[in-house]
Amino acid sequence: MSKKLTIGLFGFGVVGQGLHDIIRTKNLNIEIKKIAIKNPEKKRTLDASLFTTDRNEILNDPEINTVVELINDTEAAFEIVSRALSTGKNVVSASKKMIALHLQELLDLQREHGTSLLYEAAVCGSIPIIRNLEEYYDNELLHSISGIFNGSSNYILSKGFLEGLDYDAALKQAQDLGFAETDPTMDVGGYDAKFKLIIAAAHAYGVVIDPEKVINIGIQTLSAYDLQYAREKCLKIKLVPVAIELDDQHVALFVLPKFVKESEFLYNVEYEYNGVTVQAAFADQQFFFGKGAGGHPTGSAVLSDIAALRYDYAYEYKKAKLQNGLKFTNNIELNIYLRYEDEFLVQDLGFIHIYERYYSGDFKYVIGKINLQNLITHQQRISDNKAFVAFADQLTGVSLASAH
Numbered sequence: 497m498s499k500k501l502t503i504g505l506f507g508f509g510v511v512g513q514g515l516h517d518i519i520r521t522k523n524l525n526i527e528i529k530k531i532a533i534k535n536p537e538k539k540r541t542l543d544a545s546l547f548t549t550d551r552n553e554i555l556n557d558p559e560i561n562t563v564v565e566l567i568n569d570t571e572a573a574f575e576i577v578s579r580a581l582s583t584g585k586n587v588v589s590a591s592k593k594m595i596a597l598h599l600q601e602l603l604d605l606q607r608e609h610g611t612s613l614l615y616e617a618a619v620c621g622s623i624p625i626i627r628n629l630e631e632y633y634d635n636e637l638l639h640s641i642s643g644i645f646n647g648s649s650n651y652i653l654s655k656g657f658l659e660g661l662d663y664d665a666a667l668k669q670a671q672d673l674g675f676a677e678t679d680p681t682m683d684v685g686g687y688d689a690k691f692k693l694i695i696a697a698a699h700a701y702g703v704v705i706d707p708e709k710v711i712n713i714g715i716q717t718l719s720a721y722d723l724q725y726a727r728e729k730c731l732k733i734k735l736v737p738v739a740i741e742l743d744d745q746h747v748a749l750f751v752l753p754k755f756v757k758e759s760e761f762l763y764n765v766e767y768e769y770n771g772v773t774v775q776a777a778f779a780d781q782q783f784f785f786g787k788g789a790g791g792h793p794t795g796s797a798v799l800s801d802i803a804a805l806r807y808d809y810a811y812e813y814k815k816a817k818l819q820n821g822l823k824f825t826n827n828i829e830l831n832i833y834l835r836y837e838d839e840f841l842v843q844d845l846g847f848i849h850i851y852e853r854y855y856s857g858d859f860k861y862v863i864g865k866i867n868l869q870n871l872i873t874h875q876q877r878i879s880d881n882k883a884f885v886a887f888a889d890q891l892t893g894v895s896l897a898s899a900h
């Protein structure tokens with residue numbers, strides 16, 4: 497028998513309203529008792545008595561057994577979620593940045609207080625990847641997980657590549673449609689994709705990684721030259737987070753734009769859609785596809801987590817419990833494309849091998865093998881120079897550096 501959930505909802509923006517729309521159409525044993533928001537002056541579509549700006553009205557209410565946290569303030573989200581978990585309330589959250597930044601603390605709180613935190617909506621919106629990594633791939637060796645994890649940046653890339661819309665206009669549309677983060681640098685800079693990757697890696701590999709240690713290079717410096725290069729080679733450019741197991745001791749994570757071939761699943765993932773490619777030892781390659789942003793798609797994932805709480809579902813963090821000895825490393829080699837102006841940048845990046853070099857007027861690029869650590873060291877310079885970097889290979893070409 498499923499238990500009745502009495503919910504305190506934090507946030508009534510894109511996702512909060514999306515969730516409410518969905519719940520309204522269902523006859524579930526669920527009651528939203530109170531909704532906490534920030535701005536009491538905003539016009540709401542529901543009765544004013546349902547709203548509060550005082551979080552304690554929810555957190556101190558013994559009748560509320562479930563907190564659903566859908567706000568756009570990372571610090572406040574962590575305070576709310578940790579207080580709820582510590583006081584016997586189960587939580588559903590979509591705040592990927594908050595979860596990625598505080599993952600170990602959130603794991604400890606759940607263990608200490610016997611409460612459950614579910615966050616399917618935080619990773620790739622409507623795609624049920626976390627529960628699949630946790631349950632379905634429980635006993636599988638996963639060589640890699642990669643994909644398109646950010647709807648806004650993919651929307652901008654699709655609008656540019658397929659429709660010729662300029663970057664700023666496409667970003668404005670992604671914001672108006674409710675896809676983008678409050679600070680859109682999170683989307684276009686690859687931070688949002690990185691936070692999602694870190695959460696996914698905890699379930700796929702049992703590793704909890706500090707986001708500061710993982711490189712993220714975004715699409716802000718993409719130019720017409722890079723698009724021209726992609727078109728000439730029949731490729732598309734996508735922002736792709738990668739988690740890859742290199743041997744039985746090492747796992748690497750990175751977020752880079754990637755040249756994608758027509759034969760890859762990600763080639764046809766457009767606009768706000770996301771895609772996750774799982775490369776498993778026995779199941780081989782599998783692909784998940786669905787909307788990664790927007791109120792209703794994300795709300796549907798939140799509702800699935802709420803429904804799971806009616807049966808007391810909690811992540812077991814099965815791979816973390818295995819203590820498989822996997823360690824995170826940036827000491828890997830991979831092939832990149834670098835469009836640049838400054839010759840010294842190429843020199844200082846210390847390419848191990850250059851396969852291709854091109855100069856024509858203002859357009860200069862190299863394709864070659866590099867140690868990821870060198871890319872990290874020079875990341876700020878790459879950005880200051882408005883150079884563009886993309887992963888220019890398949891995952892099978894990524895390897896541990898010879899001396900690690």
Ligand SMILES: NC(=O)C1=CN([C@@H]2O[C@H](COP(=O)(O)OP(=O)(O)OC[C@H]3O[C@@H](n4cnc5c(N)ncnc54)[C@H](OP(=O)(O)O)[C@@H]3O)[C@@H](O)[C@H]2O)C=CC1
Nearest residue numbers: 507508509510511533534535566567568572590591789790
């Ligand atoms: N938009 C999307 O497609 C997706 C978003 N997410 C994540 O879901 C979360 C919510 O996103 P989204 O709905 O787009 O954001 P919005 O900006 O649309 O809404 C944010 C809501 O949070 C409320 N809020 C902010 N701070 C507080 C606070 N301290 N206490 C109570 N309420 C507060 C705001 O109140 P007020 O209404 O008064 O301003 C608003 O209702 C974010 O973490 C986001 O990263 C995850 C997947 C997809």
Ligand SMILES: N[C@@H](CC=O)C(=O)O
Nearest residue numbers: 646647648675677789
């Ligand atoms: N800003 C995010 C929203 C969903 O996570 C995105 O664009 O994917």
